[in-house]
Amino acid sequence: MDITIAIQGIKGSFHHQVAQEYFKKKGTILECNSFESVVKSMVESKANNGIMALENSIAGSIIPNYALIDRNNLHIIGEHYLDIQLDFMVLKGQSIDDIKEIHSHPIALLQCGVFLSQYPTIKLVESSDTAAAAQNIKQNNLKGIAALASPVAAQLYELETLFSAIHTVKSNKTRFVVLKTKNKELPKEEINKASIKFELDDTPGSLATVLNVMNNCKLNLTKIQSMPIIESPFQYSFFVDAVFEKYKHYEKAKKLLEIMTTHFKVLGEYKRGNQTQ
Secondary structure, eight states: OOOEEEEEBOTTSHHHHHHHHHTTTOSEEEEESSHHHHHHHHHTTSOSEEEEEEEETTTEEOHHHHHHHHHTTOEEEEEEEEEOOOEEEESTTOOGGGOOEEEEOHHHHHHTHHHHTTOTTSEEEEOSOHHHHHHHHHHTTOTTEEEEEOHHHHHHTTOEEEESOOOSSSOOEEEEEEEESSOOOOOGGGOOEEEEEEEOOSOTTHHHHHHHHHHHTTOEEEEEEEEEOTTSTTOEEEEEEEEOSOHHHHHHHHHHHHHHSSEEEEEEEEOOOOTTO
């Protein structure tokens, strides 16, 4: 079966870089202008895989993406951690003295705040995507404009890097998940991480009880994220990531949680990604 991978952004973006690394440069890339478009392309069978960022070590969780995965019944079949490097790039021959504007995604601009504060007269302009800002400079031969984007984007769009790794916090990682519309079965011995969602009644201490059960079943929670249930004021859904050494420990916890919660759903069972790559 041919591999088609839907990504948010264009070639040279961080999502593109993840697709290249995870699928070892195999497959066709389908560029999408939003995460909603990524999901739509999968639901409409235009792509059989999707890449979606879920959390950043600096900016935190991308909460709407949890809801997108849940609402569209997508399945997490893998994850990938990427070191985010933001470089300052321009048309070849330009210098910092020529620059009047800096274009990039708003989060990228925020992550480079300390560096950018050195140039208070340069205007900051938000773009839909880091790579799109780089592509725009190349395609339109824009002088006086710089982009903040990845080294891959600089290479792809033949821009000159004036400053490398200008992000304020040098340890900057983003966790991406790989999605399918149908669950991809892995052998149980290869599965050591799961993403689940559950809802609870308003009984005092119910969340503490659930978390205690997970702990007793030898699950290590790496993420817990609450989200309001729109139709039920002051009620919440909980999205949890848990790692475990043995699938049977997770299986036991899953059976107990199905009884203890008012709603329980598995979003994915997969192999844990390497955070130190």
